[in-house]
Amino acid sequence: MCLSFFSIVIVFLYLHISTEFAYFVLDIVDPMELQDNIGFSRYNASEIERMLRYVDFLMGRDWDDMLDKSNLMETVVASAVLCQYPYTPSQLRSFIEAKEAYNEEIRLLQRYFLILQDVMQGNDDGRLDEMVIMRLFEQLTLSHDIPRSAQKSRIEQLLAAGGRPRQLNGVYANIEINQQLSSLVEWYLIKSDRKELHPILTIGIFVYNFYSLDTLPSHKEEMTHLLTHLLLRQNKAYWVALYSPIRVMLDNRVEYINRLKNGTHQVDGLSRWLVYWVNSIYEAARKAGANIAPVLQEVSPSRKSPINMRQRRILDFIAANQPVKLSGIVEHLHKESVNTVKKDLLRLRELGYICSQGKLKGTVYYKI
Numbered sequence: 001m002c003l004s005f006f007s008i009v010i011v012f013l014y015l016h017i018s019t020e021f022a023y024f025v026l027d028i029v030d031p032m033e034l035q036d037n038i039g040f041s042r043y044n045a046s047e048i049e050r051m052l053r054y055v056d057f058l059m060g061r062d063w064d065d066m067l068d069k070s071n072l073m074e075t076v077v078a079s080a081v082l083c084q085y086p087y088t089p090s091q092l093r094s095f096i097e098a099k100e101a102y103n104e105e106i107r108l109l110q111r112y113f114l115i116l117q118d119v120m121q122g123n124d125d126g127r128l129d130e131m132v133i134m135r136l137f138e139q140l141t142l143s144h145d146i147p148r149s150a151q152k153s154r155i156e157q158l159l160a161a162g163g164r165p166r167q168l169n170g171v172y173a174n175i176e177i178n179q180q181l182s183s184l185v186e187w188y189l190i191k192s193d194r195k196e197l198h199p200i201l202t203i204g205i206f207v208y209n210f211y212s213l214d215t216l217p218s219h220k221e222e223m224t225h226l227l228t229h230l231l232l233r234q235n236k237a238y239w240v241a242l243y244s245p246i247r248v249m250l251d252n253r254v255e256y257i258n259r260l261k262n263g264t265h266q267v268d269g270l271s272r273w274l275v276y277w278v279n280s281i282y283e284a285a286r287k288a289g290a291n292i293a294p295v296l297q298e299v300s301p302s303r304k305s306p307i308n309m310r311q312r313r314i315l316d317f318i319a320a321n322q323p324v325k326l327s328g329i330v331e332h333l334h335k336e337s338v339n340t341v342k343k344d345l346l347r348l349r350e351l352g353y354i355c356s357q358g359k360l361k362g363t364v365y366y367k368i
Helices: 002-020 042-058 069-082 089-097 104-120 130-141 148-162 179-194 199-212 220-234 245-251 253-261 269-292 309-321 326-333 338-351
Strands: 023-028 036-041 170-172 175-177 354-357 364-367
Touching (some): 036 042, 036 269, 069 104, 069 220, 069 245, 130 220, 179 199, 199 269, 220 245, 245 253, 245 269, 309 338, 326 338
């Protein structure tokens, strides 16, 4: 009887702990033997879902002609700082803008700027394969300029004997196409084609594993950042032209080092990286979205605001918690009726401050 009682207690505690600390697992099966169970806590899984819903809302919006040159500059500066270039941000800006470069490091920065500009403008939107990676690496590291058409021709000649680039093991310039790189590219293409994972998660896993490879002899981190932008754009995240996630990562530099540079040696490194990665993507998307939203005027006695204070509270609440439902807004405002909140939401939509997705009780609101 006593034994039976203790057995019941143990089962109860096990079920309670399993429920309280449940993990959502994504089984990553790939040809690189990088099988890894990605475990998200219930809270992290919920937050990731919330953030990706907002990113999905921005996906595909045609911002091709909205390349922000200041974002381009600050992205290269942020990347250089994360790569531990021994210069201040102001020095980096002046080096990039200089007409002449007095050392190879500055020339590389200037090439990086031009390559990233091409990527953000969609001039390199071809399907990912080893040839694309090799071309980016050569453009970045060569000390003299070679026309893009000539580079492509030379690389294609090298790969011709091996059929599909992914199937070739060889060496070009100083980059080795080994089995690890080929398998990682193959994994990415399979996951992308089958849409087994959200594209942001697929890119995050690719970026994490690419950084862990020993394929590149140098400038691996710069290449990781370039491929980040390339793959985001190929997956219709055109908003990176307005605000790059690399800039967000610089704001959380210590966490970037822990999650990417040091995280590849940790058992749960991939899970921890993905939480950080999705949050960085989300914050960058929010900042990009804010760049195209109408300017919210300040309230002053001499100038009326287009929205009232209650509507401002609603807008602030949506921005901090998006996506949100009508019930959540009503609960936040406490004393306001459902009809009043509905009218305010309609007003905010008409002015272009928010948008909605879904129907009836399933409708959710986003700040644009």
